[in-house]
Amino acid sequence: MTFIIIYKIAIPQGMRNVKEKYVALEIKSFLAMQRIIVLCLFLMEACSAFGWGFFGHRRINRMAVFTLPPEMITFYKHHISFLVNNSVNPDQRRYAVKGEAERHYIDLDIYGKDAYNILPHRWTDAVKQYTEDTLKTYGIVPWHIEVMKVRLTNAFRRRDVEQILKLSAEIGHYIGDCNVPLHTTHNYNGQYTNQYGIHGFWESRCVELFSDDYDYFMERAHYIENTQEYVWDAVKQAHTALDSVFRIERELTLEMGEDKKWSFEARFGRTIKTYSYEFAYRFHERLNGQIERQMRRAIQMVGDFWYTCWVDGGKPDLDLLLGTEIRKEFEEENEKERDMAADVELQKTVRKHPESEVE
Numbered sequence: 001m002t003f004i005i006i007y008k009i010a011i012p013q014g015m016r017n018v019k020e021k022y023v024a025l026e027i028k029s030f031l032a033m034q035r036i037i038v039l040c041l042f043l044m045e046a047c048s049a050f051g052w053g054f055f056g057h058r059r060i061n062r063m064a065v066f067t068l069p070p071e072m073i074t075f076y077k078h079h080i081s082f083l084v085n086n087s088v089n090p091d092q093r094r095y096a097v098k099g100e101a102e103r104h105y106i107d108l109d110i111y112g113k114d115a116y117n118i119l120p121h122r123w124t125d126a127v128k129q130y131t132e133d134t135l136k137t138y139g140i141v142p143w144h145i146e147v148m149k150v151r152l153t154n155a156f157r158r159r160d161v162e163q164i165l166k167l168s169a170e171i172g173h174y175i176g177d178c179n180v181p182l183h184t185t186h187n188y189n190g191q192y193t194n195q196y197g198i199h200g201f202w203e204s205r206c207v208e209l210f211s212d213d214y215d216y217f218m219e220r221a222h223y224i225e226n227t228q229e230y231v232w233d234a235v236k237q238a239h240t241a242l243d244s245v246f247r248i249e250r251e252l253t254l255e256m257g258e259d260k261k262w263s264f265e266a267r268f269g270r271t272i273k274t275y276s277y278e279f280a281y282r283f284h285e286r287l288n289g290q291i292e293r294q295m296r297r298a299i300q301m302v303g304d305f306w307y308t309c310w311v312d313g314g315k316p317d318l319d320l321l322l323g324t325e326i327r328k329e330f331e332e333e334n335e336k337e338r339d340m341a342a343d344v345e346l347q348k349t350v351r352k353h354p355e356s357e358v359e
């Protein structure tokens, strides 16, 4: 029997861009077909290790709901599945939608040691100084969060339930990203310091292994007068944390040696090379609560932004919107978005993630 699979693949064009292409595969045996399905399952699993890892983004949006005041919490709890599931959409479309990729990071070090003070925090001033092209090349996450804030505020003003939900889920994603140290550097995956894979290690492997023990008792959401500076402070904080991330990984690698740094795990019938539990445990310990602090900061910020947008949007009575039906087409659009780039995402994961098949 012959199986034909038509699928979309990503052709890397440099580290952060890909082009897609449709490819037809003719598979002549049932066994080969079975192997491909197994490989896809593995890749889907590996794929969960990106962004804050899908795991981290989902958790940030979920926990942010519980920071909200009584006027908001019923509505947000009612839609918590939507907010959690769609927290990962920006990552899933980042290699399929032009202009999306640069919204997730900022390579602060490109602008020099004093980048935080040099770079204009207002978009229009930054464009005047550096041009839009340059800014987009090195990432625009702090400015994009401001754009999302205006959109979400307007959605509240219009009492547009679907957009309130979509924009709440997605602003949560970008806020999450701006709190990840490795989203603020040109050396975002340790590629220039022989620490390749450190990105997924910090934000996925460690988070998945240890974040169940974090303290999620948060403050009630605050109104933020100056959201622009709030975001820039977070970016600065994340960037400052980088020094210890790189240093501790280097020190531990020297202390433990390559053989203890890695382990081999069997997954879906394959052997996968990954950071060992012991290496991850020691790294996480030595960071002295850094990942937990960054995650807590992200959760608090997401709640603060949702609340601030709601206040600025005229404090609409969200309980009255509880009965508003979500159109089927809207749900389908979002589902499609989650699926659309899944295969593209897999390519990126294989390219950037330290885990690789060794047979």
Ligand SMILES: [Zn+2]
Pocket (backbone or CB within 6 Å): 051, 052, 090, 091, 104, 173, 177
């Ligand atoms: Zn992202």
